[in-house]
Amino acid sequence: MTSGIHHITLITANVQANVDFYVGFLGLRLVKRTGGYEDPRQLHLFYGDYAANPGSLLTFLVWQDGSPGRAGEGQVSEIGLAIDPASIGFWLERALRHQVKVEGTGQAFGETELRLRDPDGVVIKLVGANLPPLDAPKASDIPPEHAIRRIRGATILSATPEQTTAFISNHFGFRPAGRDGTTERLVSDIGDTVDIRDATGFWRGAPGPGSADHIAFRAPDAEAVHAVERDLAKRNSSLTNLHDRNYFTSLYVREPGGVLIELATDGPGFTLDEPLETLGSTLFVPPDAAAEAADIIALLPQFGLPGEERVVYRDLHYIHRLQTPEHPDGQTIVLLHGTGGNEADLMPLARRVAPNAVLLGLRGRSTESGVQRWFRSPAPMQFDQADIRFESGALEAFLEDARSAYQLDADKMTALGYSNGANLMGAALLLHPGLIRRAVLLRPVQVLKDVPAADLSGTAILIVLGQHDPYRGNGDDLAATLKAAGATVTVKTLDAGHALSDHDAPAIAEWLQAQAAAGPI
Known part of the structure; x- marks a missing residue:
């Protein structure tokens, strides 16, 4: 099956700061806002390219004013977003102008990276990579040649790196593509990457704002998801959970190092119940919680997109x-x-x-x-x-x-x-x-x-x-x-x-x- 990263889900403690960073600074589009499927009373935001293509999606569970988590062993620790290799200077200047925390530039696997921190402290790497863009946002102050192209990759911290590498390679279609120090790189059919970093002796990750919840890999259809589920069952893998997420069918499993992995279908996608032109403008509540929709809307924190009215909270x-x-x-x-x-x-x-x-x-x-x-x-x-x-x-x-x-x-x-x-x-x-x-x-x-x-x-x-x-x-x-x-x-x-x-x-x-x-x- 065609492999690749479908989306990565993280946790934020400040929905307004999160929207301002990912829409206002990075120029991504808010493509869906929902009450969560696990907990409909939790706001879940999805960012991506204009058409919400798999491979461009970063999603956030909102734990408003929640206690910080800690990135560590057994978690996704860094997110890479692909940009044109000639755009590093543009983004460095933009980060300084927007007062985004910059940790500097570096090289990894032959690519230049600009390391930033989002408002919750998540490491976001803007990676100069010769990957074709997906569908760039239409309304942004970022010139198209400098726009975020797609997800470049993610870094997993594992105390069992060999087992993690084998698990992802065997079940999700990635293949080894080199080593840089203690980090093994896996690459997908569409060119994005997963870096497995040896985290033996590193502290264990703790869930909460500033940490990742899971990484999702791509499947073409529900049958491909069921095939992986059957294969994992035969091999006595860790427990799996299959869910219909309305916009895609999902299988959840933990790899040997403890990272939660989702396998998600490419379709039917977010335009299932919302036109492409207005994607992300309406809050959607899971169907089984429709009777509580008014209460759920009252519970969820409010925010404004760049240029819209918003509450400026005081300390x-x-x-x-x-x-x-x-x-x-x-x-x-x-x-x-x-x-x-x-x-x-x-x-x-x-x-x-x-x-x-x-x-x-x-x-x-x-x-x-x-x-x-x-x-x-x-x-x-x-x-x-x-x-x-x-x-x-x-x-x-x-x-x-x-x-x-x-x-x-x-x-x-x-x-x-x-x-x-x-x-x-x-x-x-x-x-x-x-x-x-x-x-x-x-x-x-x-x-x-x-x-x-x-x-x-x-x-x-x-x-x-x-x-x-x-x-x-x-x-x-x-x-x-x-x-x-x-x-x-x-x-x-x-x-x-x-x-x-x-x-x-x-x-x-x-x-x-x-x-x-x-x-x-």
């Missing part, structure tokens, strides 16, 4: 995310997740409640046993009072800075917290009167031991309790405390437990509508 006290609707109505809902959540967890709920509000999701800064929280809690229903007060002050400072940084109207701002997030907001309201004028607290409890004297007159609060929630009584206690401080408190008890239910959104929407009808507090 504030909390990791946060803004979600802006197509037609904003001036309202802002600040979201504080529950234990184990993150800044996006409550966005589907908030979008159902307020379709035209700007959503501002925050991520708690306390981590216990790997679980994200808002303040320390050494044991169930035991709360670190000093930490609550500290984080309440941080929340007040964040809201003040966010209003200025993002030009948010304080009078049209509502806080919405669930469980641990509602607990912090309830405490912060008492510790910092005037923090916010409207708040929705879902399944909260009273966490402050020494409640300060506070004047919450002019503050409207909705507390939503669960009839079967074991902590319901503690929520009633908080409601009484807030009322005693002068807040206008509405308590709704739903046929639910501590978890959120389908009844929460209608209850919140009804209360918000009543607040809007009543006018300023």
Whole structure:
């Protein structure tokens, strides 16, 4: 079968910086944006040439603000992109002008390479190679003679280089093409390469932003994929998984050194459900997640292509995310997740409640046993009072800075917290009167031991309790405390437990509508 690299999939922590680098700097085309097939609530971006040809595709799983990974043994460590050999100077000047990190030039296997780092630290090598271009982007500030031509190759770090070389050669159609020091080069029928570098004694790679997830090789059709699957089964290879990815059929297997390899068909391709002219302009959700499409869209981080509007994020006290609707109505809902959540967890709920509000999701800064929280809690229903007060002050400072940084109207701002997030907001309201004028607290409890004297007159609060929630009584206690401080408190008890239910959104929407009808507090 015809061999070659189909695509390479990596991980990014910053979708906007990623788009600016691969579209804005390198001049690739964004050819598809989807909810991931493994996890439809994860954004997956595909870059390539104008027609999204296999062999030009770099794809990214977006772990927005995720902890960095580490390139190491058992991973793809470097990506090579082919350019005209005479274009090295052009790209060096362009990299300096765009403030891209440059690690210098060098020679490998007789080719000149310009080594760069993308925003997540991935090594991108622009390689002067006499390979024919595929289909260059049509709209770019890069002259056609200097444009990225295709994927040149990838480097694999393997502690079992001989076995890795044999595996890729035997099953994916590559053949040995020389050695440079500790690196063995394999070449495909179409001329791209895989370099197997001996990584014996090197540190093991760790998944996360700045690392590669897998490398995909080409197959002409599904029958070729099934043939490789049968061959691997006969040889008792590592476990294989076959999937229909809609745009191609894929087989996944790990080679002896641990790198995840995909074998992907050339067709039907990304134009299956999107015209070539508008390729990459629409978010596609996997068919089996279509019923959740609205919630998925609310969860995914937003970005703008070069020249489009985008949010310029500020470095504030909390990791946060803004979600802006197509037609904003001036309202802002600040979201504080529950234990184990993150800044996006409550966005589907908030979008159902307020379709035209700007959503501002925050991520708690306390981590216990790997679980994200808002303040320390050494044991169930035991709360670190000093930490609550500290984080309440941080929340007040964040809201003040966010209003200025993002030009948010304080009078049209509502806080919405669930469980641990509602607990912090309830405490912060008492510790910092005037923090916010409207708040929705879902399944909260009273966490402050020494409640300060506070004047919450002019503050409207909705507390939503669960009839079967074991902590319901503690929520009633908080409601009484807030009322005693002068807040206008509405308590709704739903046929639910501590978890959120389908009844929460209608209850919140009804209360918000009543607040809007009543006018300023």
